[in-house]
Amino acid sequence: MATMTRTQSTTSRWKSSLLLRRMWRARYLYLFILPTLVYFFIFSYIPYYGLSIAFKDFKIFWGIGRSPWVGFKYFQEFFNSPDFTRLLRNTLLISVMRIIFGFPVPVIFALLLNEVRHMWYKRSIQTITYFPHFLSWVVYAGIMLVFIAPTGIVNQITTAAGGQKIPILTNGTYFLPMLILTDIMKGFGFGAIIYLAALAGIDPQLYEAAVVDGANKWQQVRHVTIPGIRSTIVVMLILSLGGLMNAGFDQIFQFYNASVQESADIIDTFVYRIGLQSSQFSLGTAVGMFKGIIGLILIVTANSIVRRTGEYSIW
Amino acid sequence: METTQPTVTTKSAPRQRGEGTKRVEAWTQNRLMRNPWWAEIIIYGMLLVAGAITLLPIWIVFVRSFSPTHIIAQYPLLVYPRQLTLEAYKYIFQTPTLLRSFWTTVFITVVGTTLNMLMTIMAAYGLSKTEIPGNKLIMGFIVFAMLFGAGIVPTYIVVNKLGLIDKLWALILPSAVSPFNLILMRNYFWSVPADIEDSAHIDGASDWTVLWRIVAPLSMPAISTIGLFYAVGHWNTFFSALFYINDNSKWPLQLLLRSIIIETNFQGMGTTTGEVRQRFINPENIKAATIVFATVPILMVYPFLQKYFVQGVKMGAIKG
Numbered sequence: 076m077a078t079m080t081r082t083q084s085t086t087s088r089w090k091s092s093l094l095l096r097r098m099w100r101a102r103y104l105y106l107f108i109l110p111t112l113v114y115f116f117i118f119s120y121i122p123y124y125g126l127s128i129a130f131k132d133f134k135i136f137w138g139i140g141r142s143p144w145v146g147f148k149y150f151q152e153f154f155n156s157p158d159f160t161r162l163l164r165n166t167l168l169i170s171v172m173r174i175i176f177g178f179p180v181p182v183i184f185a186l187l188l189n190e191v192r193h194m195w196y197k198r199s200i201q202t203i204t205y206f207p208h209f210l211s212w213v214v215y216a217g218i219m220l221v222f223i224a225p226t227g228i229v230n231q232i233t234t235a236a237g238g239q240k241i242p243i244l245t246n247g248t249y250f251l252p253m254l255i256l257t258d259i260m261k262g263f264g265f266g267a268i269i270y271l272a273a274l275a276g277i278d279p280q281l282y283e284a285a286v287v288d289g290a291n292k293w294q295q296v297r298h299v300t301i302p303g304i305r306s307t308i309v310v311m312l313i314l315s316l317g318g319l320m321n322a323g324f325d326q327i328f329q330f331y332n333a334s335v336q337e338s339a340d341i342i343d344t345f346v347y348r349i350g351l352q353s354s355q356f357s358l359g360t361a362v363g364m365f366k367g368i369i370g371l372i373l374i375v376t377a378n379s380i381v382r383r384t385g386e387y388s389i390w
Numbered sequence: 391m392e393t394t395q396p397t398v399t400t401k402s403a404p405r406q407r408g409e410g411t412k413r414v415e416a417w418t419q420n421r422l423m424r425n426p427w428w429a430e431i432i433i434y435g436m437l438l439v440a441g442a443i444t445l446l447p448i449w450i451v452f453v454r455s456f457s458p459t460h461i462i463a464q465y466p467l468l469v470y471p472r473q474l475t476l477e478a479y480k481y482i483f484q485t486p487t488l489l490r491s492f493w494t495t496v497f498i499t500v501v502g503t504t505l506n507m508l509m510t511i512m513a514a515y516g517l518s519k520t521e522i523p524g525n526k527l528i529m530g531f532i533v534f535a536m537l538f539g540a541g542i543v544p545t546y547i548v549v550n551k552l553g554l555i556d557k558l559w560a561l562i563l564p565s566a567v568s569p570f571n572l573i574l575m576r577n578y579f580w581s582v583p584a585d586i587e588d589s590a591h592i593d594g595a596s597d598w599t600v601l602w603r604i605v606a607p608l609s610m611p612a613i614s615t616i617g618l619f620y621a622v623g624h625w626n627t628f629f630s631a632l633f634y635i636n637d638n639s640k641w642p643l644q645l646l647l648r649s650i651i652i653e654t655n656f657q658g659m660g661t662t663t664g665e666v667r668q669r670f671i672n673p674e675n676i677k678a679a680t681i682v683f684a685t686v687p688i689l690m691v692y693p694f695l696q697k698y699f700v701q702g703v704k705m706g707a708i709k710g
Binding site: 088089094097098101103104105107108110111112114115117118119120121122123124125126128139184187188190191196199200201202203204205206207208209210211212213214216217218219220221222228231232235260263264265268269272292324325328329346347350351356359360363364366367368370371374375 | 424426429433437438440441445450451454509510512513515517519521523531532539540542543544545546547548563566588596598601622625626629633647648652674677680681684688692695699700
């Protein structure tokens with residue numbers, strides 16, 4: 076309906092076959108887009124030129140243009156260093172652990188909420204569990220540290236009970252599960268929204284039909300509810316695989332300390348440390364570029380798979 | 391989103407609307423709604439645990455912020471206040487830095503979000519007209535920027551070259567438009583009926599007038615949602631400040647919060663941890679008060695945040 080009238084009327088404005096005339100008619104619209112184009116040009120495309128310093132011995136004093144080319148020197152240096160395997164392993168391991176342990180939580184949570192028939196109960200739980208999503212990782216990590224810091228509540232309790240202090244922040248064996256767990260705690264409520272939307276979209280007649288066929292509650296969940304959100308689950312899973320190179324910089328940065336470098340140093344923390352803190356601009360750029368390219372390949376692949384599974388696409 | 395047709399439907403007989411349907415429906419409704427009592431208990435119980443796990447840590451920090459030092463030391467897991475004191479709050483409001491950072495963040499949130507919205511709405515409106523020549527090219531240009539970032543070092547070099555280091559504009563300009571929000575806004579504009587716009591054009595209204603007088607007022611749900619997306623982003627801005635702002639008198643709130651509540655460093659507040667101890671205030675107490683100070687503004691706008699963010703997630707999910 077709306078789309079019909081739209082095509083009809085818009086053709087009157089845009090029907091001229093002369094390209095220049097159509098462009099002239101759109102001159103104000105181009106003007107609307109222009110500031111945004113300038114923004115992307117300056118803050119996304121000029122930095123692409125800056126990527127050339129990954130192949131140069133960049134010295135601030137010389138600038139990008141006059142720094143000498145060194146080819147793949149910094150890439151080789153990175154790939155041959157022990158940093159490379161450590162960073163790639165940690166980045167992928169943390170991401171995969173987040174998917175394995177974190178991904179199902181909002182799905183299960185949404186399924187549980189969907190069974191609640193007392194609206195006030197459902198609303199209260201939603202209101203409480205969505206909240207931490209809006210806090211920054213600085214604040215949320217601050218709240219968690221009250222518990223897990225060396226002298227925090229957890230250790231006060233363990234020592235009071237005669238036990239030993241648990242080195243949660245300084246030992247990788249505890250640090251990684253802590254990352255996964257705090258991330259789940261902060262995000263599971265909000266992450267459930269998309270599944271709740273999908274659940275709300277299931278046709279109630281399907282349930283009625285299932286009951287007519289004698290399906291019990293569990294069979295209804297199994298044959299109506301789960302299939303109803305399966306496509307959403309698949310899409311979200313593929314998209315999270317597309318983000319595999321992002322292990323959660325904003326979270327890890329807040330908890331990170333040198334004693335967990337072996338297990339929690341990821342590509343992003345490394346690029347920040349090397350590229351900005353130690354001013355090794357060329358190496359930092361090379362490592363960042365490596366991450367960017369792999370990330371691009373992953374997300375484009377993920378999107379094309381998602382596109383093939385349905386009419387869903389991120390762009 | 392596609393609706394999946396489960397296999398169970400195949401067996402069901404064609405439904406007949408007629409006498410008695412209402413009664414049957416009521417009966418089925420009842421059957422659908424009810425879980426066995428033990429399942430109800432498990433479901434409601436698990437949700438209660440989920441709520442408690444989320445709420446308790448925040449609550450405990452809240453209670454701590456009002457509790458005197460010796461009480462905190464005595465009862466690590468303090469769930470209700472045994473004794474009230476405002477010492478920590480007195481202290482944090484005495485220091486000039488916390489409020490200064492607060493206002494810095496208010497400034498970048500207001501100015502930044504205004505700029506974000508102006509640019510996003512205008513560009514999204516232009517790009518929603520798929521008929522204009524070059525539309526696909528421009529979208530491609532923007533989407534590529536979204537998918538492949540040059541990384542923090544090249545971006546830093548650009549910000550540095552522009553002379554933005556230690557300027558508050560460094561927290562606003564490099565994030566002037568989010569491609570994600572731009573696409574969301576553009577998709578929403580598609581749902582505005584074109585005939586309204588067209589009749590305005592026939593009456594001689596310019597694109598500018600049509601956008602601000604007709605399309606924007608009709609798109610308020612999306613505008614509110616995206617505005618809040620941007621505003622929360624600015625409020626929580628951390629990394630751009632970490633990268634670009636060295637002068638701690640210009641720190642936005644999140645950066646100061648990090649130094650206080652994560653690094654237990656009170657120098658940003660004009661004192662040292664030792665001085666704090668001398669005044670018999672527990673650093674833990676101050677940290678808790680600071681956390682509460684940072685959380686209250688979010689809590690105050692939370693009803694809006696919840697409503698519009700939920701809406702935003704659904705908007706993105708229907709067709710991204």
